[in-house]
Amino acid sequence: MSSQISRLLAVLLVACCFSAFGCTSEKQSRGTPASEASIVVTDLAGREVTIAQPVRRIVLMRSLCIYELATVLGDETAERLVAWDSSLKTGDRDTYDKFVERFPELKETKVLGDVLKDAVSAESVLALKPDLIIMNTYMQQRKSNGLQRLEDAGVPILYLKFDDPFQDPQKSIRLLGKVLGKEERAKEAADWVDAQLAEVLQRQESIQGAVPTVYIEAGTHGSGQYGNTFGSNEEGRVANWAGVMAQLRCKNIAAGVVSGLYGMGVIRPEYLFTQDPDAVVITGASWSAFPDSLRLGYFAEQQTASRTLRSFTERTGWKNLKAIQNEKLYGIHARFGSHITSFAAAQQISKWLYPNEFGDLRPGDNLRIFHEKFLPVQFSGTWMVGLPNE
Template structure:
């Protein structure tokens, strides 16, 4: 009998232990499920908290949007969007104008598709620059907002009325004007739409501080005749005369830092090729050839993530060897340099401004390292690692 009672007591103990184990396991599972639910809810908070706000875009248009925007179609300035809104914000992008990135800046596109899930599979709504833009495709994506550059908005034509009739808010930004005011306004505007005002403000203040520093250094430079600068797009090789720029892009940046841009006196349109005889007659002090990572441009000056100094110099050197060019002041003094074309009209163009100013006023910018500045920008604001060659003088 005693043995029977002992066995029964043992079974009771085992059963109690099993129940306690079961309870503990159940509690752990419940806690895990609750934690997962909380994490999931936190991830959805920007969507849950979206509310209508009214923003004023760079054209002075008042636009009502849901902020943070939950469904975004992006027409350009993809890397600016990434820096301002953060890489996770791409989960809220439902369509892009693919040509403006994959076609114009193939090297950059390749890097970003490696780190942003689903980027390469996003629907393409067409591009205003080549008249392939489709309002119908945008409307079908049911976006909360379409973000366009000013030149994209100006090219919409009848599509603007279609978007308005469908209730698609269009917010216009503008880095192309290359003014401090527009850069800052566009950055803060994207921040407001995406619910990233703090990050946008950090970027706006950084940009203003860097530009202010460039201009202050130039103001301290000795007052001499403004150096003459010839600018050319190095997309098709030295055998082809590429576009120069008057009042815009690289031409504007040259005049901003106090240089004489040759195209300002010889071009009647914002861009186009200068007569080779004009360049020889003007005898520039500096030559800027814009390079990049264009697709299907084998003769281009190669810059960007996939380039290096040796490749950049090898593709830049043929320009200095053009007929008559060895006698130019810029070539004799080894003042021929290249900058990645994609750095123009961006939130990182202050690094290009620094590099141009450093060529024109080396003493005032001796302690400025544009490449290090661009590296820091990547580390702070972009999901892709810095690498490659973005600025280079032909002189080692």
């Protein structure tokens, strides 16, 4: 009996050992603790990036990408953002103020230098102990010493892309959703934007007749000085507003004529007059250093924006342009050209150019709906304007 009991105890002991081993293996198969887990993704520069989970401390090297980050993070935007550059504050002040109004703590968020001017201190970034650094692909193409030091330090760097305004922003937020634990939310937003764009692109296929010509200009300097127009970059690729125009049923008069850094350059007035476009579109925002700019955005007033837009008709020679004579002069928010809100550009420009075919679209209402569904800030202000006053 004693030997039987001994054998039974031995069997139980072995079973317990296997059971314990099995439990340990099961725990490991379910994943390591959250602080030690990691995922591997391919970013939009085609790089494999290993990122520890969860991502709690984010450095946003281009703060204008707050549109995409906030779409994914929603109310968690401010608590996860530990540093950003000054591009939002200087190049889209209304949006900066709107986010600070919603998240007052963003006033204290560390502001970095310009990575494109090699003004980012790698040491100051590393001191923040970031879990992730978010950049744009064009920054990789002009790699700075500071960026190289960050890569050498082993901090995960994730590249987003905005070359194709109708596809890349959605790809960017889907990638962010996967990395930031918000995959379902990101997919919902991207799918919604895709559907908005698809309606325009499909409907324009059935339009017959002449293709209207368009001149588009950044209204940074206001009417007193010509701003950049949008053609192609050094590699001959279109991006930003040139990418918008290339996919709509219109002809961008700067295409194949203007080229430069980021695909922008100033048009020759003589060429503009020779082309005599059917429509002129001025992009606007709230540029801190340019008080005469066409101001559009969260705190822009319709009457003021209309008055500024009308001042462009006073430029030398512009009253002779058929676009001006036919009151086809329009203003639209600059960030629609390369961000997740590009659907508003597609809808509004199509409606301006083809009022019969797209007259039922409500781009302003759709922009408001996007805010209500996906952004943590409330919709307000003036984002699009035309002559006569719309």
